[in-house]
Each structure stands twice: as structure tokens, then as C-alpha cells.
Amino acid sequence: MISGLLALSAYGSLSVLAQYVPLAEPLALLPQIWLFSALSLSWFLAAQIVTAFADRWSTLRLMCRHFSGEKFDSSFLPPLPGKQSHLNACQGNLIVYSGFSPFVGSGVPLSSWSFVADVKRDARLPDGRAETPKQFHIRDLYGAVSSAILRLGVPGLTIEDQIFISGKDVRHDARFFDEQKERPHTNVSAELVQELLAMSTPGAARHYRCVRVVDWQGELVVSFFFLAALNAEAEEEE
Secondary structure, three states, X not given: OHHHHHHHHHOOOXXXXXXXXXXXXXXXXXXXXXXXXXXXXXXXXXHHHHHHHHHXXXXXXXXXXXXXXXXXXXXXXXXXXXXXXXXXXXXXXXXEEOOOOOXXXXXXXXXXXXXXXXXXXXXXXOOOOEEOOOOOOHHHHHHHHHHHHHOOOOOOEEEEEEEEEEHHHHOOOXXXXXXXXXXXXXXXXXXXXXXXXXXXXXOOEXXXXXXXXXXXXXXXXXXXXXXXXXXXXXXXXX
């Protein structure tokens, strides 16, 4: 019984042999069984390594041949279905998002801040006199901030207006959703952007001014999103 159990655990065909040989002879075969098992395991591991290397090599070869910066050819890709053909287009000024953070595709959030400023309170001059603040439109504030940033002369800097809306709300607003194509628009008009920019209380769709710096040949992108709202009580900035 012991010899039959030993033979079966190592190699099935040896179980028949164990019925016709004394106990000592199968024990003498143990070194050969262990050697055969070690060789089998070695061949198995070698085959796995070769397979993994071949898979990585073929993937790298495909990427270098078709997707490198100098050789990329969009004709290599199969066409998208009709309802997804808009995915080939560049990103517009309308961003539809899910979850809490609206800044889809802008990387990992680093920090955020907000404050409220009373724009009606008199300013105190050095001589003690009070100076009444001048009235201004929210567009003036955006223009002043943008001009100050541009004067920094940072290479690769761009400024643009973007509209953000949740995917839960976009279908119910014809300004952002195309019922015929059954998908959101990728761009909205400049008039709608200005309308959302001037809203004192942002709604489901929010306007942000995006300040973006691209460096390292596009490998590093830093984005700053600025929102301001002016109402009768206070000015709020995010």
C-alpha cells in the first residue's frame, strides 16, 4: 500500500508497476521521480517566461510601429460605431462628468480654496479717509485676473472658458443635449458661455475659467480652474 501510494502521487503510470514489484524497488525510484518532477516544473516555468516575453515583445513592437509620435496613423484604427463617432473629435468647451469632481481628464486634484469678499465695504486710505469702491461687472473681474496671469509670461500657458455639468442633469437641458443624436453636445455657443459666466448663483451647469500650462512636450499639464460669482450680498471665488 505504501509503495502504490508513493508511485501514484509522483507519476500515475507507476501505480501499475507498484503492484508487481517489492516495496524496496519503488523506493529506489524516488530520485528518478524527483528528477522528472523537477525537469517538468522547469520546462513549465520556462514556457511561461517565454510566453510572457513574447506577449510583451509583440505589444511593444505594435506600439512602436503604429503609435509612436512620428508614426501614428489614425487609419490603422477601426472606425467607431455611428453613435460613438464623436469620440474622435477633440474635447470641446462642454464637459460632462459623474461623481463629485467635475474636472474630468485634468489629472489628480492638488488643492482647492474659496473665499468671500465684501465688495461694498469702504476702503480705508493711509490718511484715514474712506474710499467708496467702484462698481464692476463679473466679466471685469475675469478680465483682470486673466490679464494679470498673461503678464507673467509663462511658456505654454493658455486660458479658456469651460462649462461643466453632471451627467444626471445634462439630458434634461436642451442647451447641452442633442435629442436627435442621443448624446450631449461637445461645444456650446459663446453667448451661452457668457450667460453662465454672469450668473450670480451657479446652477446645474457651471462656468469655470481654465488656466492651463503645458510643459515637457505635453507630458506635464497643470490646470487651474477659477470660478467667481457676484451677487447683492458678496463676491464668492473658488
